[in-house]
Amino acid sequence: MRKYALLMLLLSSIPSISQNCDNTLSGTVTDLHDGSLLVGATLIVAGTEKAVQTDMDGKYTISNLCNDTYSIQVSHPNCLTKGFTVQIKGNTSKVFKLEHHLEELNQITVEGKAYSNKSKTIFENTISKEELERFSSGTLGDALNSLSGVSSLNTGNTVVKPLINGLHSSRVVIINNGVRMEDQEWGAEHAPNVDVNSVGNLTLIKGAGALQYSGDAVGGVIVAEASKVPVKDSLYGKTLYTAASNGRGSSMTSQFTKSYQSGWYSTLQGTLKRFGDFEAPDYVLSNTGIFERNASLLVGINRFNYGVEAYYSLFKNEIGILRASHLGGAQDQIRAINSNRPLVINDFTYQINEPKQDVTHHLARIKGFKKFDSFGKLSLQYDFQHNNRLEFDIRRGADRDKASLDLQLVTHTLMLDLDSHLTDAINLKTGIMARYQNNFADPNTGVRRLIPDYDKYDLGIYAIADYRLNDNLLMEAGGRFDYTYMDVFKFYRTSFWESRNYDELFPELVVEELDNQILTNPQLNFYNPSATLGATYKFNVEYKLFFNYSIASRAPNPSELFSEGLHHSASRIELGDLRFNSEVGHKVSLTLQRENEKFSFSVNPFINTINDFIVIEPTEIQQTVRGNFQVWEYRQTDAQLLGVDFEASYAFAENFRFNHQFSLVKGYDRSRDEPLINIPPANTKNEIVYQNPAFKNLRLALQNEYVFHQNEYPDNNFEVFIPETETMETVDLSTPPDAYNLFNFNTSIDFKTTQTSTLTVGFGITNVLNTSYRNYLNRLRYYADDLGRNFLLNLKLNY
Amino acid sequence: MKKVKFLATAIFATLLFVSCSSDDDTPVEVNEEEVITTFTVTLAPNGGGTAIILQTRDLDGDGPNAPVVTVSGNLATGVTYNGAIVLLNETVNPPENITVEVEEEAGEHQFFYTLGGGLDVTTAYSNFDTDGNPLGTQFTLTAGAASSGTLTFTLRHEPTKPNTGLGDAGGETDIAATFNVTVQ
Numbered sequence: 015m016r017k018y019a020l021l022m023l024l025l026s027s028i029p030s031i032s033q034n035c036d037n038t039l040s041g042t043v044t045d046l047h048d049g050s051l052l053v054g055a056t057l058i059v060a061g062t063e064k065a066v067q068t069d070m071d072g073k074y075t076i077s078n079l080c081n082d083t084y085s086i087q088v089s090h091p092n093c094l095t096k097g098f099t100v101q102i103k104g105n106t107s108k109v110f111k112l113e114h115h116l117e118e119l120n121q122i123t124v125e126g127k128a129y130s131n132k133s134k135t136i137f138e139n140t141i142s143k144e145e146l147e148r149f150s151s152g153t154l155g156d157a158l159n160s161l162s163g164v165s166s167l168n169t170g171n172t173v174v175k176p177l178i179n180g181l182h183s184s185r186v187v188i189i190n191n192g193v194r195m196e197d198q199e200w201g202a203e204h205a206p207n208v209d210v211n212s213v214g215n216l217t218l219i220k221g222a223g224a225l226q227y228s229g230d231a232v233g234g235v236i237v238a239e240a241s242k243v244p245v246k247d248s249l250y251g252k253t254l255y256t257a258a259s260n261g262r263g264s265s266m267t268s269q270f271t272k273s274y275q276s277g278w279y280s281t282l283q284g285t286l287k288r289f290g291d292f293e294a295p296d297y298v299l300s301n302t303g304i305f306e307r308n309a310s311l312l313v314g315i316n317r318f319n320y321g322v323e324a325y326y327s328l329f330k331n332e333i334g335i336l337r338a339s340h341l342g343g344a345q346d347q348i349r350a351i352n353s354n355r356p357l358v359i360n361d362f363t364y365q366i367n368e369p370k371q372d373v374t375h376h377l378a379r380i381k382g383f384k385k386f387d388s389f390g391k392l393s394l395q396y397d398f399q400h401n402n403r404l405e406f407d408i409r410r411g412a413d414r415d416k417a418s419l420d421l422q423l424v425t426h427t428l429m430l431d432l433d434s435h436l437t438d439a440i441n442l443k444t445g446i447m448a449r450y451q452n453n454f455a456d457p458n459t460g461v462r463r464l465i466p467d468y469d470k471y472d473l474g475i476y477a478i479a480d481y482r483l484n485d486n487l488l489m490e491a492g493g494r495f496d497y498t499y500m501d502v503f504k505f506y507r508t509s510f511w512e513s514r515n516y517d518e519l520f521p522e523l524v525v526e527e528l529d530n531q532i533l534t535n536p537q538l539n540f541y542n543p544s545a546t547l548g549a550t551y552k553f554n555v556e557y558k559l560f561f562n563y564s565i566a567s568r569a570p571n572p573s574e575l576f577s578e579g580l581h582h583s584a585s586r587i588e589l590g591d592l593r594f595n596s597e598v599g600h601k602v603s604l605t606l607q608r609e610n611e612k613f614s615f616s617v618n619p620f621i622n623t624i625n626d627f628i629v630i631e632p633t634e635i636q637q638t639v640r641g642n643f644q645v646w647e648y649r650q651t652d653a654q655l656l657g658v659d660f661e662a663s664y665a666f667a668e669n670f671r672f673n674h675q676f677s678l679v680k681g682y683d684r685s686r687d688e689p690l691i692n693i694p695p696a697n698t699k700n701e702i703v704y705q706n707p708a709f710k711n712l713r714l715a716l717q718n719e720y721v722f723h724q725n726e727y728p729d730n731n732f733e734v735f736i737p738e739t740e741t742m743e744t745v746d747l748s749t750p751p752d753a754y755n756l757f758n759f760n761t762s763i764d765f766k767t768t769q770t771s772t773l774t775v776g777f778g779i780t781n782v783l784n785t786s787y788r789n790y791l792n793r794l795r796y797y798a799d800d801l802g803r804n805f806l807l808n809l810k811l812n813y
Numbered sequence: 814m815k816k817v818k819f820l821a822t823a824i825f826a827t828l829l830f831v832s833c834s835s836d837d838d839t840p841v842e843v844n845e846e847e848v849i850t851t852f853t854v855t856l857a858p859n860g861g862g863t864a865i866i867l868q869t870r871d872l873d874g875d876g877p878n879a880p881v882v883t884v885s886g887n888l889a890t891g892v893t894y895n896g897a898i899v900l901l902n903e904t905v906n907p908p909e910n911i912t913v914e915v916e917e918e919a920g921e922h923q924f925f926y927t928l929g930g931g932l933d934v935t936t937a938y939s940n941f942d943t944d945g946n947p948l949g950t951q952f953t954l955t956a957g958a959a960s961s962g963t964l965t966f967t968l969r970h971e972p973t974k975p976n977t978g979l980g981d982a983g984g985e986t987d988i989a990a991t992f993n994v995t996v997q
Contacts, residue, residue, distance in 0.1 A: 342970075342986030357983050408985070410970070411914035413846055459844030467840045503840050509873040527843055530873060530904060535839075580875040587875055637879045639849050639871050641989035737927045737965035737980050737991055 029723040035080040035638035039100060039705035041107045042072045043088060050215050050242055051143060052090050052112060060097075069772060070250060070812035071144060075707055079106075088112060091246040104668060105708055107611070128640035134550025135490045135562045137605035137618055139163070141197065141216040144242065146727075148760065148776070151256035151265040151287065154210045158236065161218055161475035161617070162658035162675040165694035169203040171801050172290055172333050173371075176206070177791065179220055179620060180655045180693045181233030184571045185599075187224070189237045191325055193379050193397045193671070194227050196425040196451060198465070200571040202793060207329045207375035208399065211254070211267035212286045214241030220620065221546075221564050221601050225476045226431065226445060227475045229494040229544030230568035232599035232624060240325075243271055245335045252812045260804035261303070263289030264371040277321070281312040283547030289362035291334075295784045295802035300360040301337040301367055306330070322382040329375040334366040338797045340408050341585040343641025344734040345743050347796070356798040358675040361553075366429045369582070371419075372404040390434035400426040407582050410643055412462055418582065421465055425449065439482045443474035446567060447474040453572065462579055465572045466504035478546075491545075498540040498569045505531045506574055516592065533561040538575070540596050570594040574628050574648050584793070585637055589647045597650070599624040615662035627653035629683065631691065632730045632747075638809075642734050644745070652684040655693075673701040680726065688728050695724035695750065695790055710763040718757055724790045726748035751795055754787035756780075762808070843847035844905045848874040849853070850991050851901040851908075854966065856954060864895065867964070869990045872903055880990075887995040888934065888956040896952040898924065898966070900988070912950055914942075915968070920966040922987075924949030925967040925979045932962030932994055946974040 030532075043055040051072025058065045059076060061084075068074045070500035079102045088092045090097035093112035100108055138160045151158040155166045155174025167175040167182050173477040175182050177700045178406040183202060188195040191207050217237040258264065265287035273279040287306040292299045308332045314323030325441045339357030341347055350357055381395035405419035431445035451504045455463040478492030502523075511517055511532050517524075523534040548562035603620035657679030676698045679781035681690035701717040727750055760778030769771045784803040788795040866889060871880035888894070897996040899913040914923045918943035926936040926949070935955045938947035972984035 325824065340985060343989060343991060346986050408970070410847055410911075455840075457841045457843045460843065462843050462845055463840075505840075505842055507873050507876040509876040509878045511876040525839060529906065531840060531842055531844075533842070636875070636877065637871075637986060639852050639869055639990060640873045640875075640878055641986050643875065700846065735991075737929055737967075737989075740929045740963075 033311055035078055037079045037081065038075055038077045038100060038107055038708040039084075039086075039106050039108060040073070040075040041109045043068045043074065043090065043112060043241070044072060045093075045660045048091060048224060051445035052093070052244075054217075054244060054248065055088055055090040055093075055110075055112065055129070057110070057475050058087045058089075060087060063651070064288055065237070070252060072706075073223050073711070084141075086110075091244055098442045105593050107707060123370070131465075135488070135546075135550050135560055136219050136221050136564075136603065137560045137607060137616060139218045139220075141218075143214055146210060146213060146216060147254060148778070148808070149210050150254050150267060150808065151258055151263075151289075151806065152210065154206050154208045154213070154216075154236075157210050157213075157216060158218065161662045161701075162699075163220055163657075163677050163679075164218060165677075165697070165791055167202055167692065167791065170299070170302050170339075170792070170794050170795075171334075172205050172289075172302065173205045175202065175204070176236060176565050177694060178218070178234035178236075179657060180535035180623065180681050180690070181622075181657075184568060184574075185231065185232040185233035187228045187235045189224060189235060190225050190377065191240055191379065192325075192381065192400070193240065193377060194427070195377075196399050196423060197375055197401045198421060198423055199248070200380065200573045200712070201473075201710075203335075203371075204403070205331075205333075207331070207373060208238055209267075209285050209306070209310070209327075209329055211265075211269075212240065212283050212308065212310050213238040213263075215239045215314050220618070221566075221603055225303075225478055225492045225494045225546060226443065227495050227542065229476070229542055230566055232566045232568050232597065232601075232622070240281065240333055241271075242280060242689075243314075244274045244315075245275065245279075246273060247275050248273050250813065252810060255519075255809045257807045258289070259805055259806075260801055261292045263287070263304075265306075273356060277316045279312075279314055279316065282310075283312075284309040286381055291360075291362050293362075293802050294799035295781075295786045296799065297355060297359045298362050298777070299790070299798055299801075300356070300358055301334040301370070303334045303364055303366045304368065317378075317467065319385040320383065323380070323381045324770075325377075326809075327375075327377045329373075329377075331371075331373050332366055333371045334617060334796055335369040335371065335504075337367070337369070338371045339794050340582070342462050343585070343638070343643055344635070345641055345736060345747055346807060347585060348734060348736065348743050351746060351796045353800050366598070368406040368408050369712050370406045372406070373403045374400075376400040376640075384569055389647075390432055393429075393431045393433075395427075395429045397427045399427075400422075401425075417459055418461045420459050421805075422454045422456070423451065424454075425451045436479075440479060442477065442479045444477045445475070445477075447472070449473075454505060462505065464577065464581070465501050467500040468500055468572060468715060470501075471499045479583060490548045491548075492547075493543070493545045496542040496544070496569075498542065500536070500537075500538040500540075501536070502534075502536045502572075502576070504536060506532050508532050510578055510589075514592075520592070536592060555609050557695060558605075558607045558609070560603075560607070561598070561603050562604075566599045567596045568599075569596050570628055574630075578646065580643065585643070585648075586600045586632075587643050588630065590612075591648055594648070594650060595626060597628055598623055599627075600711075605621035609658065611665065613662070613664045615660070617658065619658040620722070622655040623778040624648040624653045628681075629653065629690065631728065632732065634734055635734070643660045644732055644747075651686065653681065653690060654684050655679060655681045655690075669704055669706045671703045671705070673699075673703065675699040683728075691730070692791060693724065693726070696722040712761075713763070714761045716757070716759050718755065720755045721753060723753040747796070750790040751788035752788075756785055756787070757782040760806075767811070771813040774808070774810040774812070776806075778806040778808070778811070780804045780806070821929075823909055836905055845874055845913075846902070846905075846909075847901050849900050849911055849988060850900050850902060850903040851899075852966070853899045853901070854989055854992075855897045855899070856888070857897070858889070859895060860895040867992045867994075869992075870903075874904060874932060882990075882992065884992050884994060887997045890956055890959055890996055893955045898934075898950045898952075900968075915947065916950055918942060919948040920946075920974070921971050923947055923969055923972050923974065923976075923984075924952070924988075925969065925982065926952065926954075927965040927967065927979065928962060929965065929991075930962030931960050932964060932997065933957035933960040934964070935996075942974070944960055944974070956996045961993070963991050964994045965989065965991040 017664040063392040219235040285308040311330040312328035338358040379397040381392040402424040404417040406420040451470040474496040476494035480490040526533040546564040573687040579590040601622040605618040682692040762776035866885040902909040920952040939951040968988035969984035972982040976982040
């Protein structure tokens, strides 16, 4: 108690110049290569008897230090022991970086200066484990949203798709534990099937920076990795529980790791998440509940010159879609848009009814590596993914409980990679990839297939080389070539087939003519080259400049090629085009970064020019017996996106920090000379954080998020006749909502429960002022306000 | 090394097996089960005589072709007609009568009749759900003075019941069909 009293006294007093020996040194020990936190690292203060170990979060605290210079030795079972000189001046914080001497399976490290499976010349944003834990009850998209330059395309608040520098869906590649996610990512209302709690380290690359995995990331790449397991005998784990007032639900996640000195290790992880209807400030958002169940298991052995690892994960998610968003024709759209409250508001319930989605994703992966002295390291990976997506609409009669969409997507991928160290300065990484994918749309739904049955074969080959000219300059060049073959069986409506002139253009595709449909067998080939060229220049310890130019080619996805019919969740008719070719993006980005404990920043302007950009936009109104529907057709055009992301962090006083983010992106259709749709408006986030490592690591953060009004948008409004009033009325689908300003607050404190376990208690409020707002990038913004105030309680136990 | 070799062989074998097992059967056709292609209103004069048929028919559902709208004749002043509505899905063979489903789920459906452009007729519901609220697949229509205008039929799924009309009915529109009608 006396110690606390003293500490409080100390904190409240003006720092004295005289020698005092009550200072603490605190911070984290991280891996030099990727910044991941090192657990169980030992810190010894030379000349004293002080020795501490980092906890489960890689944190340490050494107390009772004088204002002086100390030598500290930091060691870790996996790393080279290293000595550091630290000057103590008051309570000091310091991050120690250690270099691995053991080959890691999760991280195929070659040089030890940067990743080899990511780009070395594109500035990367990462989200720490600590930050990720704050999103435990949310989604992967919510976590990514906290990075500058990332927004999200939402369908309600539970389907959150990351949007990188204005691009999303098929243009954003998600790599989960070394596996490219194949989960019908093309749909705007299809969220990534990754449990945010299974991720130990999340990296964002704003560009086609991962040629090892793909050449088609026109928007960017998201790399999610599990936490590393140390090679030593240990057993540890954590449990995280979050309860939230909005949605009246909670989420629980646990993780256990057992590792052995022999190199064997295993991690078991599971998450259960259940929420009822969420609430806007003024009403219940009926049918927006969520029920998510995930589990994953990792088993492997890691030795110096070989290793094998097997990973399996199951992701199952049931998501309710706002009841008021399910509409008939254009007349319903008018009613819904003109009403400032949702047309359906029911009492709160945990029940998830139609319309809803039910997605199950299995992912299994096995990989191994072997090092050969003669030519480098050879890795082989096989992965299997099975995605089953069910979508339920409001239906009538016997079909009532039947899914309207039932897709099974099965993917097998085999990758062979070789890492070679040509000289001390040159690394070469090469590999080949073969992939087979089958999509099966169950005909028992009684609804025409949205995505047709197809077989897809991909073959890819790549080479990436980097050359370190000197200590300051690193150059990187890479190339990749992908061949895609699609064998598709698609039923077209005869009337559509003829209206598009396909009967004259592609008579050879017809397999069979039925009453009012035609069965066709398109066989499509796509050849996609991609490349990257870049350089990183280090001016000094603090300043770095990244330059990167990348070409990404993306084959059109099945929805862009084959859509043909009413898309219920969007209340519009969507039409694809069989004749599309690949879109090709050229992105130039530049980043200036300053790394400094007190003041750090990064500024990242970019320009992305995309030829044959595939965009969907409204073309006409179609009459049906159900009423009028707007027709949205995919077309190819030349697009350009340009913008800048800015980030800064300033420690303006002891334990206080100010964080700032600003992102701006502009998107234009260069052929038509008009703005692109769904480009995120400029936004800025400002945050004041107080964190005191000396006092139970108390952290208080107040955040403000300001989203501007999007003033550049295409006019997609149309008019419809209303019989009741006998007038033509405009359906305003275009006008973006007003700017909004949100405040969030969160706090956390650590309690040491036993020698080896820590309890972290957190409390947070989002949308503190209960502001009613609508987000331009929420597809349900026409029908309801976004989320109201939410109180969150987090409990985390590390053991 | 032996292990790695074995692994590689096993994986290749699996891949080969799986890719070969995908059969080349052509998929089966799906005919939209819930689509309404044909909406027919039969107006039978109370005292007998030729019925007036109002029909909108769109055989490709939400395909590119517009519905074909036909009105078989004009209404006669002062005559009361018994109206009957039939909904068909003609994409399947034999055509499916969707009116049956609508009547079975009467509590979740309601037709609305909207007059426009000075058409002088009055309508009244003839059938109701179990709660006594209107359903409207059957109705009566009484033609007033000579006039012409539009007659719109709207079918709402899951409306608020009871209601005072389209304005507060809510629900989703399953049918919205407008006919040009003349009373003479």
